[in-house]
Amino acid sequence: MRLLNIEVFLIINTISTIFVLAHNCLLNNKDYKCRLGTKTPYRFISNNDDSPLEYSGCVPRKIWLILRHGTRYPGKKYITPMIEKLPKLQEIILQNYKESKTEFIEEDIDLFKEWKITFTKDDVMKLTEEGEDEMIDIGERYQSRFPTLMPEIYDTQTYKFKYTATQRTEESAKNFATGLFGRHNSYQVQYPEAEHKDPVLRFYKRCERWHSEVDKNPDSQIEKDKFLRSNVYKKMLEDVSKRIGYQVDHENAHLMYVACGFETAWHKNYESPWCRIFSLDDFKILEFANDLEYYWNDGYGYKLSYEQACPALRDVFDFFTWETDEGPVVSIYFTHSGTILKLLALLGVAKEDQHLTHDLFSLYGENRAWRTGIIDTFASNIAFVLYNCSGVPSVLFMHQERPLHLSGCPMNMPCALSTMKALYPDQEEECQFETMCSLEKSSK
Numbered sequence: 318m319r320l321l322n323i324e325v326f327l328i329i330n331t332i333s334t335i336f337v338l339a340h341n342c343l344l345n346n347k348d349y350k351c352r353l354g355t356k357t358p359y360r361f362i363s364n365n366d367d368s369p370l371e372y373s374g375c376v377p378r379k380i381w382l383i384l385r386h387g388t389r390y391p392g393k394k395y396i397t398p399m400i401e402k403l404p405k406l407q408e409i410i411l412q413n414y415k416e417s418k419t420e421f422i423e424e425d426i427d428l429f430k431e432w433k434i435t436f437t438k439d440d441v442m443k444l445t446e447e448g449e450d451e452m453i454d455i456g457e458r459y460q461s462r463f464p465t466l467m468p469e470i471y472d473t474q475t476y477k478f479k480y481t482a483t484q485r486t487e488e489s490a491k492n493f494a495t496g497l498f499g500r501h502n503s504y505q506v507q508y509p510e511a512e513h514k515d516p517v518l519r520f521y522k523r524c525e526r527w528h529s530e531v532d533k534n535p536d537s538q539i540e541k542d543k544f545l546r547s548n549v550y551k552k553m554l555e556d557v558s559k560r561i562g563y564q565v566d567h568e569n570a571h572l573m574y575v576a577c578g579f580e581t582a583w584h585k586n587y588e589s590p591w592c593r594i595f596s597l598d599d600f601k602i603l604e605f606a607n608d609l610e611y612y613w614n615d616g617y618g619y620k621l622s623y624e625q626a627c628p629a630l631r632d633v634f635d636f637f638t639w640e641t642d643e644g645p646v647v648s649i650y651f652t653h654s655g656t657i658l659k660l661l662a663l664l665g666v667a668k669e670d671q672h673l674t675h676d677l678f679s680l681y682g683e684n685r686a687w688r689t690g691i692i693d694t695f696a697s698n699i700a701f702v703l704y705n706c707s708g709v710p711s712v713l714f715m716h717q718e719r720p721l722h723l724s725g726c727p728m729n730m731p732c733a734l735s736t737m738k739a740l741y742p743d744q745e746e747e748c749q750f751e752t753m754c755s756l757e758k759s760s761k
Contacts, residue, residue: 375731384699420559420561428588444492447695452489471498482512605678608689615654623663626662637703667687673687710734712731712734
């Protein structure tokens, strides 16, 4: 397989390059807060420029918007280990410091002395205050960019809202509505009954073949497992063990990394002591391991992972009917990481020139396109905006509140709807979801 040097890689990856050059995390590569993977808070990559998006000869007609829920508390996989294991590790670190077995300075230890668990098992997966703020702010900014499309007065003829059957997406929707209509008026918003296996918002919950061949298949974790066995990762564990004076394995190192991510996301003006465990190089290694997992489970690793996202894209095209003005003008959905990543991959966003594999860390460690801490933070969002450009229906694509060029479309302007339909599945025969997701269909 051909390897690219970084200059060529950046030229070829125009989709990602245009996007990544626009925000702070890529301009400030030495900040560990930009290396927290899917636990990264949205404030590190948000676009605070809420100026109206105007294109000569173009008038906005409709907007289709989908958002990952805001910052949340840990899920079942991490909440119990964090509550039970982190205090024990805290005790070990403090004791080792007393015995001069660590490489910490007093400032680090002061953070560990003050640290305590601030949540319970009852908080599992619930939206946090930071998550509420993220949604309110994003709602306000989208309204500022599209004032004619997104009025401050709620009307069922204008707005359509929908969320999955989870507390975190429901509360995300309600806080986004607060950003649009104000706290009092947001209570008027009507929501349809939520579905756990929503065919548009959580299509992968209905794809049995993907669950069997990818999600529950150990083969999808091969590249991550190889990286965990690599000398690069083993050296990182040795360095961390030396730093805290205690031998750590991948499980403990990853748990501390996750704690650092969550606590950084929850608190704007607080530094988690668990972040002091790692050097910047350690963060890059942990981030790469995290990205390998998501790449092969939700991204480009398997065609089925992203091809099954076609119902979401068809929903966009169905919403963008040109012949009639009937129905809502604004469609806003609240979903999860798995949906965002698969839809991005179907669109060709953040695509490398080759598969992301365990042995490419040295090449892609700094400049790879597939970085979940940029493309899939908490509150990540995707928007399609339909314009009338001198009688031609055209679509502006946005990711993380920024216009983003899609391959095959013109630069710096909305893409003709006909071009979009030629590039992506818009007809039922191009989106045979039941067929592709049937366990009876053979692997490819």
